Amino acid sequence: MLQWTGVVRNDLLDPIPFAHILIKKTYRGTVSDDNGRFTLITHPGDTLLVSCIGFKLGKIPVPKITNTAPKHYVKDIILETDTIKLSEVVIFPWKTYREFKDAFIALDLPEDDLQRAYHNIAVIQEQIYSAIANRPASPTSNFRDVMTARHNRAMNYGHMYPTYMITNPLAWANFFKALRDGQFKKKDNSHSREQYPNQVEDYIKNNPEQ
Secondary structure: OEEEEEEEEOOOOOEOOOOEEEEOOOOOEEEOOOOOEEEEEEOOOOEEEEEOOOEOOEEEEOOOOOOOOOOEEEOOEEOOEOOOOOOOOOOOOOOOHHHHHHHHHOOOOOOOHHHHHHHHHHHHHHHHHHHHOOOOOOHHHHHHHHHHHHHHHHHHOOOOOOOOOOOOHHHHHHHHHHHHOOOOOOOOOHHHHHHOOOHHHHHHHHOOOO
16 A cells, blocks of 8 residues: 655646545545645555646556555646637527517617717716716716726826816716805805904014014
């Protein structure tokens, strides 16, 4: 009997976790751990079948030992990467080609660029009106707005002035909402002036000799 201990590795000598090691005659075996290590009791002359997804099947003969050789054998197993070519798979939302043909024929496309431009402007106006009325925008618009804001913060952090998206419909909607709520009106600071008098005049009154 011979106890084989080692690590299952790939072409780059990285460990392969959870590889199957079987004895060809008896189909007894083990599985490598998450670091690729394994240990297995074999017999001289056996053949080990080592397999793992993404690698070619390895057939490793167990070395023959003499009476003077140690019964504990340490050696790593190298598996060759297997490249599997799959045929192209095209997924359509239709069950048959006839359904796709009927849907394509019934598709109503704009006749010219002007109609497509009118349609895009209508979509932008709808987004602005929805934001002003505090109605939730579409998930696509929300995602695009959040990603744009994160990109601007990352690009402008610490070394640049903030970027103003003049073509962003949601930014215009927030501007119109702030304008409607009166956030840009001039604030009356008379109460603040009365509560906090001029510090220079107060100092002169309290220190006339200076």
